[in-house]
Amino acid sequence: MTNGQPQAASQPADQPASQPEELLRVENLTKAFSGVEVLKSLNAGIRRGEIMGVIGENGAGKSTFMKLISGVYAPTHGRILLDGKPVRIATPSAAQRLGIAMIPQEFNLINTLRVYENIFLGRELRRAGVLDRKRMIEIARRLFAALATDVQPEALVGDLSVAQKQMVEIAKAISQESRILIMDEPTTVLSRAEIDSLLVIMRDFTAKGGAVFFVSHKLAEVRAVCDRVLVLRDGELISLDPVAALDEHEMARRMVGRDLSEAFPAKATPTVVQPVLAVRSLTVPGSLAGISFTLQQGEILGIAGLMGAGRTELGETLMGLRKAQSGTIAIDGAPTAIQSPRDAIAAGIAYLSEDRQGRGLLLQYDSVVNITLASLKQYARLFIQNRKCQERARYYVDSFNIRVPSLAADLSRLSGGNQQKVYLAKWLDTAPRILILDEPTRGVDVGARHEIYGFIHDLVANGLSCILISSELEEILGLSNRVLVMRSGRIAGELAGDALNEEEIMYYATGLKVQEIPGDATAPATLSGASGAPVE
Amino acid sequence: TATLSQAGTSAGTSAGSEAAAAPAAPAAAEAAAPVSTEPIKIGVSIPSADHGWTGGIVYWTEKAIADWKAKDPNIEFVLATADSPASQVSDIEDLMVQNIDALVVLPHDSASLTPVVEEVKNAGIYVVVIDRGLTKPIEDVYIAGDNPGLGKVSGEWIAEQLGGQGDIVVLEGIPTVINTERVEAFNAVIAQHPGITILDSQPAMWSTQKGLEIMENYLQKYDKIDAVWAQDDDVLKGVLQAYEESGRDDIKFFLGGAGSKDIIKMIMDGDPRIQADVTYPPSMAATAVSLAVMGMRGEHLDGFYQQQIPTRIILAAELVTKDNADKYYEPDSVY
């Protein structure tokens, strides 16, 4: 994915090269968790007005690095210098005082508080001792205006979508008058427009002499916005070079330590055309309106759309997590009532939520418990046969090459990508025939991402059928045989073959184009469903 | 038990007089030099102080224990208070483990404690039961107040004062057998006086505050009340408080129960609202402890010609009025 505007902004020319000396430097920075060194004596420095990209595989140590600078963890040894002076950053608040603001990879928001309250949490503005709401709300509003997003300052964070939450995190960070801004994968859940405005804001920030750490798996963005790129592998510094010096392939190569083969495995077009899943005018008040489509045996059906288009609702409805008001679902041509996730599993459906931490995994339990949670019946006549579970978990950990300290280590200590693999294993263990993936590579690095693509490819080759919900057009285009584009709860269009390209998808996603007859042979149903459907 | 009392009588008679005197006049206790007696261990199991009167029970028990310890170092006491029948059963089980020779028990509930006390008795331990009788006649000695009597005397006095005419309200205690006995006896008496109507009767849990709240409501509901029966003096305090605050003056008199020292004092001081009280003395617990000691020692009550301590002692529910109030006033008691 290439986008023009920020690229222009990324010319080294238009940054203040006036005072090149370093703002922050780390020396022999090392972090070990229970003996395991995850960051190995790192030496690096960031200059004023610089955006430094930090890339690396899942578990490479990026977040750890950032958490050390922002006072979440204390270094095992090594030190941090600010303006050349050694500083001790014991707590996040200490970091704040030193002018270091962090946008964490996992959300750090209070769902029960309002947006503006979250933004100013711990540093509330007050007038005469009591909260100065007016001013806080006003400032918040301005921040979101600058971010070109429509979050309401007085909304409750708990009601926001993932992307909106991300925006709040960003607003919170930039609202602190800080000199160093740490962004740990801020763009993973954002729409194109939101990303662009974010990149602009980063530029403004550096223009004022600040410095930005930009952690991302989206190498194109890194290329577009960063001045220098720091590559981490297994906790070690691989390289720190100007962005001009490396293209995306080179970045990926350095991250993984080997040459990556062709980005996406060759698509296997399903040989026999035999519908596994047929959905007819599925309607869920408020989110889905007359959805109709068919999933063929052994195909990957992509579902694209903008944030809030209702893709997740579609997935959740198929999984029996949301109640459909009308419409039918047929498996292998047989009408099947799916009232609950149990029904869905019985029907051979599996759904991986976009929110793996909040809805997918029990983080305080180990991989064995998690992998066997949905498929426990297999391992228990009356009692759970723990040995079988262990073996099974071991099998997945090996074949998906999941990096876990041990089978008994709880998932809270795994990096995002490894958690995602565990999540995939969990659902594959229910032996599904229809696999619904919602943002399967959100926050997952190139290496792991390729692995996951590989897994999907193999699974489909072995007769599994897959619905792929993703905001990464690249991914959709690269993997899908067909693509449905959703818009405000409807299927705006179906694309296949030559019509399958980024522009087309965007036209339908944004409503510039609407297909009169979706590809299905079920036009009437769809139309009636669609016409009668409420618009969000 | 025969053997026990034999052993007792032989050893005991000499110490008899002081022993008998002790509870009556504790002052004498310090004077008397301890005579050599074989050591005995007495377990005492009573309900914990969950309202004023049981507070009094605990107070009197500890007082008697202290007096006896001062008088005879060979007597060892183990005291356990329980907040429920189940925990009282546990307490008694624990007491048995400690090889007690005698058990003084005020059962939380009659039936609930019967099985375990029976075990105690079968183990050859001397048993004195206070106040709430067991469902079987197991004990060696039973000492109690007169619950139906309390209700009866109260009813009769109120009826007489009202001259058989008037409206009264009743504040009951915690719903238990005791409360039921008292209230039923009271109602029976009132029933004989068609001129008297009981407007309302609700449980005040033997608690001052509950009495206050319920009386507040009574004063709301009934424009004319002639007399109040509170059954317990703690409750009566709350009742009086509510009455004062209401600023009303229609209520002719109040009657409490159990004879707490405050109310007795008010009677002595001639408070017009309170002209009488009916006794149900917690001091019975102290007497019970003494009875246990004397029973173990095989002594008999001074001036009694029976060889043995009477096996049933019922303390009448006596009417306390200005004339005799001083005889019932216990300034040191907590109740």
Next chain:
Amino acid sequence: MVSKRSINYSTWTPLAALIILIIISSFASEYFFSARNLLNITRQISYTGIIALGMTLVIIAGGIDLSVGSLVALAGGVAVLALNALGGGPLAVAAAILVAVIVGVLGGAFNGMLVTAGRVAPFIATLGTMSIYRSLTLYMANGGEFRSQSDLFPSFGAGLFLEIPIATWVFVILAVIFQILLSYTPFGRHVCAVGANEVVARYSAIRIQFVKFMTYALTGLTVGVSAVLLASRLNAVSSTNAGVYYELDAIAAVVIGGTSMSGGMGAIWGTVIGAAVLGIINNMLNMAGISTYLQGLVKGLIIIAAVLVQYKRK
């Protein structure tokens, strides 16, 4: 969506329960609406109501305090001792009030210490102090009562100001103060944050331990106030049953008021309504003269119903 529920929860819904209840009551007894009866209710609810104010903060911050009932007895008892020691004059009364509040705050602070410094689960910590405070009180009073010898003392606990019981005034004023504290000060926000997500709160430079500690100390303060009002009302404190079951009433008031036990959010005014609901239930049951044994049944049903109503409204 979980958050969603608890949100509506603490908005207008408790009011529904209250209104329904008032309607029922007015039918159940013609005396219900008499000014005097209503004033009685306000006074009767003030004792546990005041405590419920502090309890609201504790629960929002993710804690619980079972010791309030025992602490009422302790604070009240010590206050009476101080009163008598100082001769029961106006100064003595003032001193007694001060003492009660101090004892309350100390008791609450000790709970706070255990929960923060000692990291004992709130339920266990306060279960322990519940037993400890009661025991101390019994020991000091030897199982009996603390009796005030002052004639002045009762006058303010039982007294009226502008026709309205002083206890009611105190309750209302404290409610306003706590409402402001919770909704209009940084501390209030921090209490919510700590209860909703401790980790996030820490990252946001909030002194979690301090915030938690303060919620318990403040609850202790409310307990002290409630204790002195109660003591002066009865001019005595029973070591055995002063404040018994107050913790349950206070917690019930908080939750009926829409504050969720899981913490993170709640409303003071909801708690006030919760206390009113409970008070009216008691009053109604007595007024209607329902079989004393069945009162518990009705009360239980109404408490549950009150919360059910809140969900239906959602």
Next chain:
Amino acid sequence: MVSKRSINYSTWTPLAALIILIIISSFASEYFFSARNLLNITRQISYTGIIALGMTLVIIAGGIDLSVGSLVALAGGVAVLALNALGGGPLAVAAAILVAVIVGVLGGAFNGMLVTAGRVAPFIATLGTMSIYRSLTLYMANGGEFRSQSDLFPSFGAGLFLEIPIATWVFVILAVIFQILLSYTPFGRHVCAVGANEVVARYSAIRIQFVKFMTYALTGLTVGVSAVLLASRLNAVSSTNAGVYYELDAIAAVVIGGTSMSGGMGAIWGTVIGAAVLGIINNMLNMAGISTYLQGLVKGLIIIAAVLVQYKRK
């Protein structure tokens, strides 16, 4: 890391508390180690201990049950009525046992209904039923006792089997069953999942409502068993104070046993140890003959200490 704590928490640490306590006790009284005394303790703890087994599941699943105490009285009372109605013979005793268990399960199921179908917060739902069940019991017994007319009935509550109290046997057997249920069956796994993260559990096709409901029903079952043991031990059930404060003892046992109130993790055997700790405290206080007023103080301190020890060991 929170989870990490509760793990250590529920591993070996409660044992430390128990051992320390045993050492203290053996010094406090020479009778402590007498076989008779130890057997007494095992019987004394069995009544609340059995209930604590069910309570463990409820708490792990993220709930709480305050109604167990009242339900003990209700189940026991109804059982005695059945016993007497059927003449007190062997069959009548068997029937009584069955009845108690059935009433217990029904009571628990009703709690479960309120929490799942009714979506009432567990604390409030069971606070309500606590009041309801007690009230029903009082009403049936008219405030008095349910007295069994059977001479056979007490024999098994007080009876021994192989020198060991029957109550103890029941406790041990149930503990083993619940341990297996929690650690080796899908249901147990689901209970943990629901408590750890309800949303994840739902997305994992776990029937949350069913699981929650079952935890309450099972607790009701343990209550029924405990009730019949208690009733036959006393050969009567007091409507006023049978089972009073059992909820607190049971919950204390669970938490001392290392199960965190926040749910998601816990251990049955920890709960058994917790019950033992509480039982030994009571026993020791009686044996040592500590002033009855100060017993609460000691008990409270030891409960807190027991939990503190767990953290220190962490």
